[in-house]
Amino acid sequence: MDAIILQVLNGLDKGSAYALIALGLTLIFGTLGVVNFAHGALFMLGAFCAVTLSRLLAISHETADPTRTDFLGNPLKVQTPYVEEWFGPEIGGTIVEWSVPLGILFAIPIMIAVGLAMERGLIRYFYKRPHADQILVTFGLAIVLQEVIKYFFGANPIPTPAPPALVGSLDFGVMIGFDPGSIIYPYWRLIYFVFAAILIAAVFAFLQFTTFGMVVRAGMADRETVGLLGIDIDKRFTIMFAIAAVVAGLAGVMYAPINSPNYHMGMDFLVLSFVVVVVGGMGSLGGAVLAGFLLGVLESFASMPQVTNVVPGINQIVIYLVAIIILLTRPRGLLGRKGVME
């Protein structure tokens, strides 16, 4: 039982990332009708916002310490971050350590700008083109963004740790009556799950309870009629693209301590996120979130030795297998709207 609870918890944080990316994909598809293959790259850009901020905060003043030597026998060069010089070692050190949470504030304006630039500068020219053209151009854009990041940050994963106060793990088993140490869950993954839930709730609340959201939802249902009412729906959809970029970016910022960011991480998530969107139902926001968590948990279960010993390699194909089964039995996905990409 404890193994099952652990795998459920474990699947939830992976599912959180899938859900957040798939939510953004669905928002863009539902509003603009664009199949955005560059969405994984937005997730990756978010993670590199965290990396960039941590590097900016770590810019240091170099001094030689004559009492110590480096590996070549020269006086050791000691690096002191300017932040520590300005605010003192304690406050400065804390600011450096908290670079990932601070990265959220740093990433929001950047991701809005990236989203607006992408939509206004490139994607809007492809609204009336076939989906195949949209896929090609957004996939090309994703490769360009990847290569730009690789040029500036290199090909290797960059460790980006969580603040020391949030490192460690929670003994969840003890809280629900199991043996100590049987269900351990890292604090940061728990934070990631809670963060994802809040972000998803905020997006839904924004769409559900604001006038702006109501117009967007109306536009998603019938774009032409909303336009005939004199509402500039295109402008609102452009803003939705920027919001989707922010959602993907923030998912990336918070994911940085879980796995060290690298230029390819967006592609790793993109394919799975598309499967999530299709399983959830094209255009269904709720479906994207549900399928994200569902497939995350399934993938987690499929990696258990008890499962892989019976069906070797199942962990690598389980998501696709489930997608095939769901699409065969329910072609419009779990919560898909009738007539959308059916």
Place this chain on the structure above:
Amino acid sequence: MNKLTINRRGLIKSTAVVGAGLAMPHIFTRRANAFTNEPTGSTVTLGFNVPQTGPYADEGLDQLRAYQLAVEHLNGEGDGGMLNTFSSKALSGNGILGKKVAYVTGDTQTKSDAARASARSMIEKDGAVMITGGSSSGVAVAVQALCQEAGVIFMAGLTHANDTTGKDKKANGFRHFFNSYMSGAALAPVLETAYGTDRNAYYLTADYNWGYTTEQAIREATEAMGWNTVETVLTPLAATDFSSYIAPVLNSDADVLVLVHYGGNMVNSLTNAVQFGLRERQKNGKQFEIVVPLYSELMAKGAGANIKGIFGSQNWDWKLENMLGDRYVGTNAFVRSFGEKYGFPPSQAAHTGYVQAILYADAVERAGSFNPCAVAEALEGFEFDGLGNGPTLYRADDHQCFKDVVVVKGKENPEDEFDLVEIVEVTPTEQVTYAPDHPQFAGGELGSCNPGA
């Protein structure tokens, strides 16, 4: 209008003429060159085929730096590095056999097909006379087989699987790096002393040939001293999040986790293991322990504080000569050359790459020819010293180098950013030497060397 007619006789004649025409250049080539890519000008081209992207990119890029340094030293530039300490004095800094050394590079991407494609391009388009590099055994085995077919020498880079000089060994391939068996033989006594003989081990193993042979080597070595293997789980090489593989460890009876991962894989799996509290865990009345059979300074840097106190094995370490004296002469010379050029100490991946380039050049000089068969003969049974590992033998039976193995652990209190691992002990060559027909290396034949052309 003329009607085009084709009859049987005409077709045979035309085919014969066209076939002879196509074969002519090849016939002339065969007569012109005694072996593949025989250097005829004033330069000789070496092919450095390393992962510049993918999970082993760190190692590959460091290897590339070392190859570039080796080329400088071979051409008489820089301070000469380990050429000054190498026991063989055939090289004099005027290139190889008087030809200036040039090089081409390729990105293996840590994928066998990409590695073969780039090696093929370097041989066929760039005229590389030797291919070296690789930071994955899957890649090394694939490129070694290609070099055997093409008739060029392959000086393997960072490849640790038994297969490279075991069932997949080739007459044109040579490995300086140590292997899985040697890691098991060196690590087991240290693990016994540190953790005792009553342990339950859980293995997470990278799903390719290196993972299989390393897991087997460590498992056999630890089971022989009394450890029990609880579970072995294969993980995809492309995996980045290992949490779903780490979680079941918590529900098993294991009190030791052996991470048979390397490079970025190991950094991620160890990070995940630490996130799930395995380092603080108590199981079966003992402290839970993690072991990483194949270690490197680069991985230690990527893993950060998570690596502290974890045992592993290395082919070489940049502190060897400082800590253990003149037996490892050459180490400081290499560290000085590399450190002054790049600003940080070399990794073991860099060291083995540099040594392989020097050993190839030296073998050509001693053989007096670039002919792969002459070079292979010069390398087989070659005993040398002064390249940082102590006295070393290139065994003729399987083209594997035999030398001391370094057992290390993550340093608890590093003095600076490069002081990440500490040397626990050095296992002497005799303790890690095995018979050429040892079961872990069974199958496959070395065959005969192929000069190509």
